[in-house]
Amino acid sequence: MKLTPSTTSIIKRLLIGRNNRPLLSILSKIEPADLASLFKILNDREKHLFIDALLSIGRLKEVLLTIPDGQLKELIKSIETNQLKKLLQDTSADEAAHFIGLLPPESPKYKELLNTLPENKKRKVLQCFSYPEGSAGRIMQTHVFTLPAHLSAQEGLEELRKKAQKESIYYIYCTNNQGQLIGVISLRQLATAPPDTTLESIAKKEVISVSPTDPADEVASLVAHYDFIALPVVDENKKLLGIVTVDDVVDIIQEQVTANIYAQAGLQEDDRVYTPPLKSIKNRLPWMFLNLLLAALASSVLSLFEDTMQELILLAVTKNIVAGISGNTAIQSLTVVTRGLATEDFNFITKTKAILKEMIVGISLGFFVGLGGAALIYLWKGNTLVSVVIFISMLLNSIVASGFGSMVPLVLKKLNFDPATGSGVLVTTATDIFSFFSFLGIATLGLKWIH
Template identity: 40%
Template structure:
């Protein structure tokens, strides 16, 4: 209870088997029979030296098969994975998942065994962390529930709605810069949401993949920044594919090939922007110590709306004579 609830120390259990490595296999088996019924994990034995420092682990299967006169040290695996009690539970879950561990030991700075985190606790952590990320992507606090009191839900959700409102005004201001263009070509008003909406959807795809990779420990800004070009290239290809379809539909509806061409170019540009920001935003937020799931969606939709509107309407203004 002296550790944070979301740390390795907070979720560890002290119900484990730890034996001196200089015990014989026969004596170790007697200890396992004596201690085993009281422990949560019996198949992994944690091996200590004479200073009570953790030196490795032994598997119960190896213990049963080894000659009785051998020492426990002889079947000890010294290539162990361990964590300190202050480590965040999400990092512990990543290690257990990565190395397929049944339990991971928690040690202090002197390498003394404090407890273990078992795989069933890790499952609870994974569910909790994924639920938290999913809610935060939607701008909802993880404490908010369907049956929460009305005022509690208002207090948890309203601040993010005000943030979204501010970004919506930014997009509205961008559109307002081109009011004269929209007044002359009304078809632009019908086409604008397509560009912004497709950019938002494409960006959300990139965002979801990146946040998942961050959560699994697979992605790092310093190491993997070049992958941003892959996301931008993906945006270019997807933008071209969807832009051709959109351009043809608008051409058939309004009979103006230039309108189709403009939305084709704008779609490519906005999906490239969506891929760029969808990849970069969560990584930058993580690098400055902010939860990537907490604010990524707001920044992303702002970028795709503002740049999408500006690009589409800017092109329309440039080629206005061909649209009238």
């Protein structure tokens, strides 16, 4: 059943009227991801009833699992402790770890929920928390369908049929007596193999795997690079600990990209539309103060040329044109190179060639736009000196901007910094200052030469 405006208003009415029978029948027909989006239109009381309804048809877990971590963090705080307790009864250890891990560890809820878990599950949850945040160990599912390598294909299929799994099966992993991963078989291979072949003989032996402490975004890149639908996580003895699946990877890629786009604007990843204002202010204020200092620094450069500007106020009026254009040239080179690093475009070109190309492009743009700018100022104010200065300084600036813009991310990457973070500020402040120097410097020389 599709979620339409009329369905949602019916659901709202049934929630308030506590018409349980028809409500539960509708809710059981809707896709979990669509149920998740209902949370947006419900008020607190309706949310409470909605969660109760989902719990009673046993669907709260699958609905919450479709919500990305950033959003779920806010939502889970507003779910009541006894509702969360009911939720946890139906979860595997890694699902429980996923939900509890979103709560602040110092909150009483966190401790209370952890203590309601059976001893065995609690141990597994704590094991999961022992991996660093944002690592493969934190996002892997530990319920993996494995088959002993010595079975025949026929026996393997019977095993599969016997153990009706709750989780989807992506690949079938073959293990030996020690639980070590020795190969992987696709379901199709298993189903199509001659019944009496051993699994060991059909399994692919060179399995690409990750360690539980590997960062989740590196795991995501691997999955995307190889077009896998799941990747096994093994410990240092090759023992299979769990798998990371492609649907989690899609979420990670989207989060990763948010982080990159945000870094350009000096924002933290967890600063979203639904973040409380106070948190956003705290997040953004340091960045704004850095900005203030950099802008003041650029102003202090301008201050050196006060006399020149006073003599020809048109220079003060037009200097932002040169600064704006060269800032943009730098940002364009920066974006192309940063994105090239992120999407592995550099597999197809060397770094020197990329820098050279950006500089050719930058200088050509500087030439044409400089000509345009000079013509525009001449037509508007009829001042030849300012026109010539604009042209020369735009040409000079485009060399600096494109060279600097393309080199900064490569250097940051080399130094093991994230090339997306901070490059923008660094590069635009540098081009601002250089453009003020060159534009007003050349103008000062020009004025002297005229006198």
